[in-house]
Amino acid sequence: MENFVVSARKYRPSTFKSVVGQSHITTTLKNAIRNNHLAQAFLFCGPRGVGKTTCARILAKTINCQNLQADTEPCNECESCKSFNASSSFNIHELDAASNNSVDDIRNLVEQVRYAPQSGKYKIYIIDEVHMLSNAAFNAFLKTLEEPPSYAIFILATTEKHKIIPTILSRCQIFDFNRIQVEDISNHLQWIAEKETIETEQEALHLIAQKADGALRDALSIFDLIVTFSGSKVTYQQTISNLHILDYDYYFKVTDALLQQNMSEALLLFDEILRQGFDGHNFIVGLSEHFRNLLVCKDEATIRLLQVSQQIQQRYAGQSQQASLSFLLSALNIASGCDGSYKGSKNQRLHVELALLKMAHIPSVINAASIGDLNQSEVKKKVLA
Ligand SMILES: Nc1ncnc2c1ncn2[C@@H]1O[C@H](COP(=O)(O)OP(=O)(O)OP(=O)(O)O)[C@@H](O)[C@H]1O
Ligand SMILES: [Mg+2]
Ligand SMILES: [Zn+2]
Structure with missing residues (x-):
C-alpha cells in the first residue's frame, strides 16, 4: 500500500x-x-x-x-x-x-x-x-x-x-499575506478532490472552507479528516456531523417559524437543536449570521458578501424576500443582545427562548405600527380635507 x-x-x-x-x-x-x-x-x-x-x-x-x-x-x-x-x-x-x-x-x-x-x-x-x-x-x-x-x-x-x-x-x-477567501479555498479543495477522484458536494467544501477561517492548511487537514471518515464521497451531511456544525436547514426553519409568528414551532426547533448536543450560544450566533445573510440578499450590490455555495444562494434569496427589512433589523438586534448577555445569564436556555419569543413577536409589532401609520395618515387626510 x-x-x-x-x-x-x-x-x-x-x-x-x-x-x-x-x-x-x-x-x-x-x-x-x-x-x-x-x-x-x-x-x-x-x-x-x-x-x-x-x-x-x-x-x-x-x-x-x-x-x-x-x-x-x-x-x-x-x-x-x-x-x-x-x-x-x-x-x-x-x-x-x-x-x-x-x-x-x-x-x-x-x-x-x-x-x-x-x-x-x-x-x-x-x-x-x-x-x-x-x-x-x-x-x-x-x-x-x-x-x-x-x-x-x-x-x-x-x-x-x-x-x-x-x-x-x-x-x-x-x-x-492575506487570509484566503472562502471561494478560493473551496475551489482549491474541488481541484484536489478531482485529482484524488473523490466525489464532493459543493456545500460540503464550502463548509470546510468556512471552518478553516482563511487558512488553507487547516482546510486541507479538515478535508483529509472527512475523507478518512467517509471514503470516496464527501457529502454535506457527513461534513456537518463530522465537524459538529448545525445544519443551516435549522436556521431556515426557525426563521420561517418566526415570520409566521409560530412561537411553539420556534421553541420546539430550539429544543431539538439542544437535544442534538448543540450549544445555545452557538445557535444564537449562527442565527444572527443567518439574518445577516438574509439582509445582504436584499440588495444587488451587497449580494456578493454572501459567502455560501451557489446552490444555497437561491434559498437565501427566497427567504430574504419573505422577511422585511424591519423584521431582519429588529431580529438581528435581539439576537445580538442575546449573544452579548448570554454568558452572564443564569438560565441560558430561557435566555435564548425569550429572544426567540421576542423575535416571533416582531411581525405583529410591525403590523401594528404600519396600521398606526395608516390611521394617522387617514386622520391627516381627514384633517386636511
Ligand atoms: N496560498 C496557498 N496556495 C496553495 N496552497 C497553500 C496556500 N497556503 C497554504 N497552502 C497549503 O498549506 C500548506 C502549508 O502552507 P505553508 O507552510 O506555506 O503555510 P505558512 O503560511 O508558512 O504557515 P505557518 O505560519 O503555519 O508556517 C502547504 O503545503 C499547502 O498545501
Ligand atoms: Mg510556515
Ligand atoms: Zn529549474
Whole structure:
C-alpha cells in the first residue's frame, strides 16, 4: 500500500502560479526577479497556513533555476530545481526559529553565510517563526542582515509581525499575506478532490472552507479528516456531523417559524437543536449570521458578501424576500443582545427562548405600527380635507 501523505504536503504548490489567493505577492516577486531587483531580506508575515513557507521556497527555487521560464516560473526540471524539490539542495537553508532560537544557532548560520554557493547563484536562508528568536540572537543577526554578501538572501517568516523589533523590520522588504477567501479555498479543495477522484458536494467544501477561517492548511487537514471518515464521497451531511456544525436547514426553519409568528414551532426547533448536543450560544450566533445573510440578499450590490455555495444562494434569496427589512433589523438586534448577555445569564436556555419569543413577536409589532401609520395618515387626510 502506498504511504498516505497528507494533502497539505502532497499539494504544496511548486510554482508561483499555483499559489492560491496571494497574487499581490507572487506578481511582485516575479517582477522583482525579472527586473533583477531582488531585495536581500524579505519578511513574509500573515496568519498561519496561508503560504508563507511555500512562497519562500518557490522564491528560493526560482532564483536559482538554471532554465527560468518565460513567465518567470521555475522549470522544475533543471538540476537545481530537482534538488530543491527533493529537499537536497545545498543552497537553501531552513531554520526553524521556534526550536533554534539561541545566539549559538544564529552564530552558526552567520558562519555559513560567509561561504559562497558552490553551484547556483544564490544561497537562501529561510528563518521560520522568526519572532521566536531571543533578543541576543536578533542582535547577533543584525549585522549580517544589514550587509549580507551579494549571494545571500534572507527570507524571514512570521505569524506575529508585531513581535519583530523595528531594527529588523526596517532592513526587510515586508510582504503581508492575506487570509484566503472562502471561494478560493473551496475551489482549491474541488481541484484536489478531482485529482484524488473523490466525489464532493459543493456545500460540503464550502463548509470546510468556512471552518478553516482563511487558512488553507487547516482546510486541507479538515478535508483529509472527512475523507478518512467517509471514503470516496464527501457529502454535506457527513461534513456537518463530522465537524459538529448545525445544519443551516435549522436556521431556515426557525426563521420561517418566526415570520409566521409560530412561537411553539420556534421553541420546539430550539429544543431539538439542544437535544442534538448543540450549544445555545452557538445557535444564537449562527442565527444572527443567518439574518445577516438574509439582509445582504436584499440588495444587488451587497449580494456578493454572501459567502455560501451557489446552490444555497437561491434559498437565501427566497427567504430574504419573505422577511422585511424591519423584521431582519429588529431580529438581528435581539439576537445580538442575546449573544452579548448570554454568558452572564443564569438560565441560558430561557435566555435564548425569550429572544426567540421576542423575535416571533416582531411581525405583529410591525403590523401594528404600519396600521398606526395608516390611521394617522387617514386622520391627516381627514384633517386636511
Ligand atoms: N496560498 C496557498 N496556495 C496553495 N496552497 C497553500 C496556500 N497556503 C497554504 N497552502 C497549503 O498549506 C500548506 C502549508 O502552507 P505553508 O507552510 O506555506 O503555510 P505558512 O503560511 O508558512 O504557515 P505557518 O505560519 O503555519 O508556517 C502547504 O503545503 C499547502 O498545501
Ligand atoms: Mg510556515
Ligand atoms: Zn529549474
